[in-house]
Amino acid sequence: MACSWSGISPAAPGETIRMSVVVWFKRDLRLHDHAALAAGCREAQREGVALLCLYVYEPSIIHAPDFDACHLVFISQCLHELRRNLNAIGGRLLMRVGEMPDVLEHLGRELSAAGLAPIRSLHSHEETGNDRTFQRDRRVARWCAAHGVRWSEHVQNGVVRRLASRDGWAAMWDERMSAPIIDAPADLAAVTVRVLDDGELQTPEAFNLGPGKPKAQPGGEAAAHRVLDSFLETRGVNYQRDMSSPVEGWNGCSRLSPHLAYGSISIKVAHQRTTERQREVEHLALRGEIDPRWKASLKSFQARLHWHCHFMQKLESEPRIEFGNVNRAYDGLRPESIDDPESVRRFEAWKSGRTGYPMIDACMRCLHATGWINFRMRAMLASFTSYQLWLHWPEPAAYLARQFIDYEPGIHYPQFQMQSGVTGINTIRIYSPAKQARDQDPTGAFIRRWVPQLATVPDDYLAEPHLMPPLLRQMHGVRLAEPGTDPCELEGEVYPWPVVDHQAAYREAKEQVFAWRSRASAKREAVQVFLKHGSRRHNRRG
DNA sequence: CGCAAATTTAG
DNA sequence: TAAATTTGC
Numbered sequence: 001m002a003c004s005w006s007g008i009s010p011a012a013p014g015e016t017i018r019m020s021v022v023v024w025f026k027r028d029l030r031l032h033d034h035a036a037l038a039a040g041c042r043e044a045q046r047e048g049v050a051l052l053c054l055y056v057y058e059p060s061i062i063h064a065p066d067f068d069a070c071h072l073v074f075i076s077q078c079l080h081e082l083r084r085n086l087n088a089i090g091g092r093l094l095m096r097v098g099e100m101p102d103v104l105e106h107l108g109r110e111l112s113a114a115g116l117a118p119i120r121s122l123h124s125h126e127e128t129g130n131d132r133t134f135q136r137d138r139r140v141a142r143w144c145a146a147h148g149v150r151w152s153e154h155v156q157n158g159v160v161r162r163l164a165s166r167d168g169w170a171a172m173w174d175e176r177m178s179a180p181i182i183d184a185p186a187d188l189a190a191v192t193v194r195v196l197d198d199g200e201l202q203t204p205e206a207f208n209l210g211p212g213k214p215k216a217q218p219g220g221e222a223a224a225h226r227v228l229d230s231f232l233e234t235r236g237v238n239y240q241r242d243m244s245s246p247v248e249g250w251n252g253c254s255r256l257s258p259h260l261a262y263g264s265i266s267i268k269v270a271h272q273r274t275t276e277r278q279r280e281v282e283h284l285a286l287r288g289e290i291d292p293r294w295k296a297s298l299k300s301f302q303a304r305l306h307w308h309c310h311f312m313q314k315l316e317s318e319p320r321i322e323f324g325n326v327n328r329a330y331d332g333l334r335p336e337s338i339d340d341p342e343s344v345r346r347f348e349a350w351k352s353g354r355t356g357y358p359m360i361d362a363c364m365r366c367l368h369a370t371g372w373i374n375f376r377m378r379a380m381l382a383s384f385t386s387y388q389l390w391l392h393w394p395e396p397a398a399y400l401a402r403q404f405i406d407y408e409p410g411i412h413y414p415q416f417q418m419q420s421g422v423t424g425i426n427t428i429r430i431y432s433p434a435k436q437a438r439d440q441d442p443t444g445a446f447i448r449r450w451v452p453q454l455a456t457v458p459d460d461y462l463a464e465p466h467l468m469p470p471l472l473r474q475m476h477g478v479r480l481a482e483p484g485t486d487p488c489e490l491e492g493e494v495y496p497w498p499v500v501d502h503q504a505a506y507r508e509a510k511e512q513v514f515a516w517r518s519r520a521s522a523k524r525e526a527v528q529v530f531l532k533h534g535s536r537r538h539n540r541r542g
Numbered sequence: 543c544g545c546a547a548a549t550t551t552a553g
Numbered sequence: 554t555a556a557a558t559t560t561g562c
Binding site: 134 | 550551552553
């Protein structure tokens with residue numbers, strides 16, 4: 001097969017048009033186990049046409065309220081490596097900036113200017129994104145229909161399109177996860193076009209986004225495999241215990257989440273590699289040659305890979321979860337928008353890590369710097385803004401989406417709603433920040449690291465420094481703000497007074513939520529919510 | 543009926 | 554959120 005494509009010209013009358021195949025990378029920034037790429041390669045080789053690998057930086061998605069510079073940095077790191085890996089096998093990666101339909105339109109012109117044939121098909125993965133990507137996909141579908149381009153969307157995880165019922169979903173997940181791993185393409189030289197412009201990797205500045213995070217986890221397919229390997233070989237031994245702790249979790253959690261979110265590794269590969277390791281562990285355990293904690297830890301990790309798709313399925317099946325309560329009977333429980341001065345004061349304090357609750361503030365400041373915190377602490381942050389601060393979830397959820405480097409829309413919104421008690425099918429959990437501090441950070445290492453204003457507070461008072469008698473504060477050089485001071489007006493060394501009183505807010509929130517929960521409409525609606533989204537793995541109802 | 547407003551839906 | 558569909562006058 002010819003390596004140069006300059007010989008292919010637009011079809012003469014009566015001749016079949018030989019057109020190009022586009023593989024559109026979205027949240028699947030890898031070469032291994034990539035169904036869309038494999039299908040695109042197969043088609044290009046079979047038909048003897050060009051293969052174009054494409055990534056598009058889309059301003060309308062980048063400027064959405066849930067998007068942050070840290071996401072863009074991670075994406076560009078993945079693309080940097082993807083481009084290198086494609087180059088190594090004779091392929092290339094085209095990068096463009098613009099709205100997808102415009103880019104396709106322009107790409108068509110680029111192809112024709114180079115004397116090449118137009119686009120005949122588009123391959124991508126099935127995406128469960130936010131509303132912006134959903135609407136974008138609809139526009140792309142319309143564009144494809146209007147231009148006679150066939151768009152194939154390929155399955156890449158356990159999320160099922162047009163799912164009729166949750167019954168049997170778990171079995172479908174198992175089946176998908178045990179499908180064969182798809183090899184990375186070996187040689188793309190024969191189907192690669194060289195005349196088009198590569199385009200460039202983008203930085204946050206190009207979109208006026210401000211800098212990424214100083215201690216962000218790095219992206220890329222190699223990094224993803226290193227992280228998985230080290231977790232399965234060594235780091236994961238205490239997973240079951242470490243995952244609750246913001247300190248131990250840093251190393252003891254898998255840290256695969258941003259890679260799963262941007263697809264620098266597939267969940268199927270993660271699952272199958274874990275299964276292999278489980279077999280190995282079983283084997284070694286017979287001879288007493290392995291730490292017995294591995295067994296439960298790996299099982300626990302597998303369960304979380306399952307839950308990953310379980311939550312994404314909720315948003316896939318009911319996209320309005322991004323905007324409104326899953327259980328409509330809870331509409332009006334909290335004020336719809338954060339506009340009164342007291343709510344604004346609370347929201348600002350929470351966002352900036354200045355609530356006066358050390359564990360909340362340490363977690364938020366850790367997120368500001370790293371983009372990661374363990375699951376339990378995320379639940380605590382969502383619970384605190386919902387119950388103690390009594391703020392409706394959408395704006396806080398968008399804020400945390402920007403702080404999480406591993407932001408996955410399908411997990412984020414259902415989780416956040418669950419933590420704010422508006423699903424009706426889950427137990428109400430109101431975390432006490434002081435109890436979490438004492439349980440999860442008994443030495444105070446985490447709080448002292450992220451809240452230096454409290455570095456000199458004695459252990460006994462670290463969870464609730466406002467309880468320190470003034471004399472003791474003076475002795476230890478701890479500067480606390482006076483009650484009622486706006487936390488956002490404080491100088492750097494002064495730690496805020498609690499923005500709300502935990503006990504009073506806790507009592508009030510609990511009373512409110514249970515009052516709404518006992519309403520007949522909430523119960524009736526909850527049954528429907530369970531039928532649509534509830535897990536069928538345990539305690540099947542009815 | 544025709545139209546606008548309100549409500550529901552959708553990968 | 555935007556588009557499609559139903560409701561209300």
